[in-house]
Amino acid sequence: MRLGIIAILTILVYPAIAQDSVYYSLESPYNAVYTHLNYLQEDNYHPEIAARVFNQSEQSEENAIEHAIELKQILDGGGHYIYIDEIPKEPDYLDSVSRKKRYVLVDAYPKIYVEKIGDKWLYPQRVVHEIERIHSEMYAYGTDRLLNLLPKMGTKRMLGLHVWQLIGILVLAFLSFFIHKIFTILFERLLINVLHRSGYPDIAENYVLPVARPLSIFVIAMFLVILIPVLQLPAFTSRYIILGLKAALPLLGTIVAYQIVNILSYYLTKLALKTESTLDDQLVPLVRKTLKAFVVIVGSLVILENLNVPIIPLLTGLSIGGLAFALAAQDTIKNFFGSLMIFIDKPFQIGDWITSDDVDGTVEEVGFRSTRIRSFRNSVYYIPNGKLADRTIDNHGLRRYRRFFSTISLTYDTPPDVIQTFVDGLVRIVQVHPNTRKDFHQIHFNDMGESSLNVMFYIFFEVPDWGDELRARHEVLMQIVRLADKLGVNFAFPTRTLHMENFPGKPSLSPGYKSKDALRQDLNEFFADES
Numbered sequence: 356m357r358l359g360i361i362a363i364l365t366i367l368v369y370p371a372i373a374q375d376s377v378y379y380s381l382e383s384p385y386n387a388v389y390t391h392l393n394y395l396q397e398d399n400y401h402p403e404i405a406a407r408v409f410n411q412s413e414q415s416e417e418n419a420i421e422h423a424i425e426l427k428q429i430l431d432g433g434g435h436y437i438y439i440d441e442i443p444k445e446p447d448y449l450d451s452v453s454r455k456k457r458y459v460l461v462d463a464y465p466k467i468y469v470e471k472i473g474d475k476w477l478y479p480q481r482v483v484h485e486i487e488r489i490h491s492e493m494y495a496y497g498t499d500r501l502l503n504l505l506p507k508m509g510t511k512r513m514l515g516l517h518v519w520q521l522i523g524i525l526v527l528a529f530l531s532f533f534i535h536k537i538f539t540i541l542f543e544r545l546l547i548n549v550l551h552r553s554g555y556p557d558i559a560e561n562y563v564l565p566v567a568r569p570l571s572i573f574v575i576a577m578f579l580v581i582l583i584p585v586l587q588l589p590a591f592t593s594r595y596i597i598l599g600l601k602a603a604l605p606l607l608g609t610i611v612a613y614q615i616v617n618i619l620s621y622y623l624t625k626l627a628l629k630t631e632s633t634l635d636d637q638l639v640p641l642v643r644k645t646l647k648a649f650v651v652i653v654g655s656l657v658i659l660e661n662l663n664v665p666i667i668p669l670l671t672g673l674s675i676g677g678l679a680f681a682l683a684a685q686d687t688i689k690n691f692f693g694s695l696m697i698f699i700d701k702p703f704q705i706g707d708w709i710t711s712d713d714v715d716g717t718v719e720e721v722g723f724r725s726t727r728i729r730s731f732r733n734s735v736y737y738i739p740n741g742k743l744a745d746r747t748i749d750n751h752g753l754r755r756y757r758r759f760f761s762t763i764s765l766t767y768d769t770p771p772d773v774i775q776t777f778v779d780g781l782v783r784i785v786q787v788h789p790n791t792r793k794d795f796h797q798i799h800f801n802d803m804g805e806s807s808l809n810v811m812f813y814i815f816f817e818v819p820d821w822g823d824e825l826r827a828r829h830e831v832l833m834q835i836v837r838l839a840d841k842l843g844v845n846f847a848f849p850t851r852t853l854h855m856e857n858f859p860g861k862p863s864l865s866p867g868y869k870s871k872d873a874l875r876q877d878l879n880e881f882f883a884d885e886s
């Protein structure tokens with residue numbers, strides 16, 4: 356009977372004795388971290404002991420247990436493996452960075468550490484606040500509830516994982532496929548079909564569809580980043596999966612942004628076509644290239660940062676190398692800023708005829724480094740923009756009016772009435788021509804040369820380019836020649852001749868002129884014929 360009572364008491368009391376007799380120590384960082392993690396293992400689960408690493412003088416045991424479990428979930432969900440043997444075992448360990456008696460568990464969370472408080476190494480209260488913050492960020496959108504729900508599905512293992520973990524993987528695969536199908540229907544069957552029916556098939560195929568495909572994968576990657584930590588996979592597995600997803604997110608984001616730049620450049624091209632200037636047409640591809648380069652550089656830096664590659668030392672090295680590169684390539688940088696000045700000031704545009712020092716031709720292309728000018732010999736000038744920006748540029752293409760000056764020389768035997776009638780006819784030629792400036796011209800008999808009576812013919816053409824100017828000149832000069840022929844006016848040329856007006860038995864060489872009224876009648880008949 357006595358033995359039976361002793362056996363019953365042993366059965367009832369032994370678990371409490373066993374729990375209190377479990378050995379743990381907090382005398383060093385090693386012992387503290389080991390106590391926390393070891394007693395939360397599946398085959399050695401004693402959360403009340405693991406919670407003793409937390410300073411329970413500032414919180415209850417229940418809260419300490421909750422925080423111990425949350426920190427374990429943060430480490431497992433983030434794929435952070437703690438190498439226990441590498442943790443210092445000195446009771447008075449001193450951190451070389453902070454010069455304090457503390458030990459940071461992982462570099463990813465520098466504010467989570469154990470600290471010596473009295474003669475024990477514990478998690479202080481400020482670390483508890485950091486654990487709560489990180490846990491709420493890692494398990495957002497209510498996913499923290501799944502941490503308590505999924506493990507209750509059983510601890511049976513298959514293929515090295517719990518059954519609930521395998522089920523979770525299958526659920527994630529199904530949801531990823533479902534999200535992809537939603538985006539496929541949304542973009543390909545709705546948006547792209549609408550664009551096709553609206554008459555924009557090029558936009559749908561060349562701009563919208565390339566954005567839709569990587570965007571759906573981007574959303575799936577974000578979805579997986581949120582839910583993968585819930586599965587509490589083995590540290591090494593979870594680490595590389597999360598690392599891959601973190602690298603995939605900025606990569607896919609870069610691809611999406613890269614394609615959006617194409618959409619933006621398409622819109623800018625449409626705007627450029629509505630303007631009269633052709634320089635903005637040349638500016639659009641340069642803006643597109645610049646934005647794409649910017650997207651690739653920023654995306655690459657974000658990818659490196661998510662892969663835990665230190666960015667600050669990399670940027671520092673790039674800045675030092677960039678300084679050396681800038682010194683070596685200062686002419687290229689000067690040309691780049693020269694390009695910016697050309698695009699800002701717009702001293703010329705594509706198609707303009709310009710003259711700059713010994714360069715004379717038509718602008719064909721403005722690049723980041725140089726401007727290409729086609730000469731009238733059909734050769735090509737490549738002028739660095741840095742030099743072109745410092746030069747004086749005579750832009751013939753910006754002229755509203757194109758000046759034409761000529762001296763019309765008449766023979767000395769031309770009577771005054773004929774000269775006046777001829778000058779009046781020249782004025783009427785200018786007035787009736789469709790491409791001449793009507794409010795300003797100078798047409799006068801203004802000089803008596805050695806061998807001619809000179810009429811100044813100073814007019815302006817209102818034409819867009821040199822070809823139209825040549826055509827207008829041709830038409831005006833042809834009318835002048837016809838007018839002279841109609842009035843019997845002779846053009847003089849610089850020669851010296853011996854002129855004998857009369858020879859015996861020969862008619863006089865002096866021309867016979869009509870009366871003033873007859874000349875006016877001839878003038879009116881001339882313009883009537885021209886019209």
